[in-house]
Amino acid sequence: MRSVALSATTLLVVAACSASAEEAKPVFKPTEIKAPFLEQFTDDWSERWTPSEATKKTPVGGETFSYVGKWEVEEPEEPLIEGDKGLVAKTKAAHHAISAPFAKTIDFSEKPLVVQYEVKYQKGGNCGGGYLKLLEDGFQTAGKEFSDKTPWTIMFGPDLTCPGTKTHFIFRHKSPVTGEFEEKHLKLPPKPVFDKNTNLFTLVLHPNNTYDVRFNGESANTGNLLEDFEPSVNPPKEIDDPEDKKPEDWVDAKRIADPDATKPEDWDEDAPYEIVDEEAEKPEGWLDDEPEFVPDPDAEKPEEWDDEEDGDWIAPTIRNPKCEDAPGCGEWKRPFKPNPAYKGKWFAPMIDNPAYIGEWAPRKIPNPDYFEDLTPVKSLKPIGGVGIELWTMTEDILFDNLYVGHSVEDAAALAKETWEVKHELEEAAKKAAIPDDDEESTEAVTFQEDPVAFIRTKIFTFIEAAKVDPVFAVTSQPETAVGLTLVLTTFIGMLSVLLGLIGGQQKPITKSAKKTDAPSPDDKAGKAKTDAEPAAAAGGDKTDTPVKRRK
Ligand SMILES: *[C@@H]1O[C@H](CO)[C@@H](O)[C@H](O)[C@H]1NC(C)=O
Secondary structure, three states, X not given: OOXXXXXXXXXXXXXXXXXXXXXXXXXXXXXXXXXXXXXXXXXXXXXXXEEOOOEEEOOOOOOEEEOOOOEEEEOOOOOOOEOOXXXXXXXXXXXXXXXXXXXXXXXXXXXXXXXXEEEEEOOXXXXXXXXXXXXXXXXXXXXXXXXXXXXXXXXXXXXXXXXXXXXXXXXXXXXXOOOOEEEEXXXXXXXXXXXXXXXXXXXXXXXXXXXXXEEOOEEEEEEEOOOOEEOOOOOOOEEEXXXXXXXXXXXXXXXXXXXXXXXXXXXXXXXXXXXXXXXXXXXXXXXXXXXXXXXXXXXOOOOOOOHHHHXXXXXXXXXXXXXXXXXOEOOOOOOXXXXXXXXXXXXXXXXXXXXXXXXXXXXEEEOOOOOOOOOHHHXXXXXXXXXXXXXXXXXXXXEEEEEEEOOHHHHHHHHHHOHHHHHHHXXXXXXXXXXXXXXXXXXXXXXXXXXXXXXXXXXXXXXXXHHHOHHHHHHHOHHHHHHHHHHHHHOOOHHHHHHHHHHHHOHHHXXXXXXXXXXXXXXXXXXXXXXXXXXXXXXXXXXXXXXXXXX
């Protein structure tokens, strides 16, 4: 806060800015970009999407229940583009499932597969999935039965586990030998840091087995299906022979207690660890006849005490006040001291085991399930639709602008029309919400609204600043300083009176004054304190950046 005049101006500017932002708010227009599947949740969305009516068995107890989580297509809680709706998982602590078939099966064995969509955790990052499942071709007629059992080819997107966040990229690969599918997980899934903003997730998978996982348009992890997943696509050539057992007489103890060593004659295992210190002397002034505890002379039998029912009343004991100044009270006993003769139990020293053979390992045999698939992309099942099947602790997770197709350029162009617009608005809003030492809080009182409080704020802020750095306070608020000079020079004691008076009456002003603390060597500490005390962050959620919250 440079001056009060400035703060009033700032308020006007802020108002003007938000007004113009209101006017300039972009309006949603469906994209012209074409793709095998592109979803912007326009009014006809329900022709494509089917909420699941399936039941799901819980792993514990085998209880069945349905996907009770509600889906809604609606504008975000804080709309950025007028008329732009997204698909929202509405229910806290519930399983949600919904799916949409593709008009045509998508085969990506010869063309890149590009999957892109936006997720916005509107209630912030708590526990909750935000990933997509690209469902195996064939599911299309079973939308209502879509569940965790529906076969999928790729799972992709964020998952907020508690604690932690990662971006899944998992594919299901079929062994040509056993015919079984195995989930292959990214070894090092990206761990993006989240906020309530709209985040963009992109997966590009090329026919040459390379992939690129992008977060907000930037590569977060790139690699190759053959190298960067676990378990690896191709099983090991050889495996441990399950029939081979460690022989009974195998010696794998490297070191043993020396069998030839004997306990020395003079080793007394029974010598105690501590002995009475015979040299100790009773400290002078020790009160042998005073007990350490005495009945509390001030204690009185409670009125409701019933001798018959409660027994004889005994006063509670307190530490004998006479012992306070004495080195001790009561019978004096010699203290213990460490026993110099103490040796403890005798153990034979360790030596290398002469019979040691080595670590035993089973012999290797050829893996009966071995295969080599050098083009796993081409073995993946074509996809027939997209499903969202997740559990969430946090409600109001919003999905939008899904792209599934073959063009990196088109996906990028779609992001430019949609995500980038939102992202810029959100970033601007975030910046505006962060309390800035040089800006007046929007909470501040204006002179027109309440002249008395306005002046009080001004004076109080000045005093607060003066406490931290008097010179800065004067230079930064010269007119307040001039106004206060008389007070400061004539009645020096007045400062504290003013402080008490104003501080006591004006709690909310204390709050905003905190935010406008003058920068000083103490500033960091002051800020940390503000962060730790939610009550002091006057702007509430908006001033509190999510990164700080998750600390
Ligand atoms: C795989 O294909 C992509 C797209 O054609 C190309 O950019 C990339 O360089 C290729 N990578 C390798 C290792 O061949």
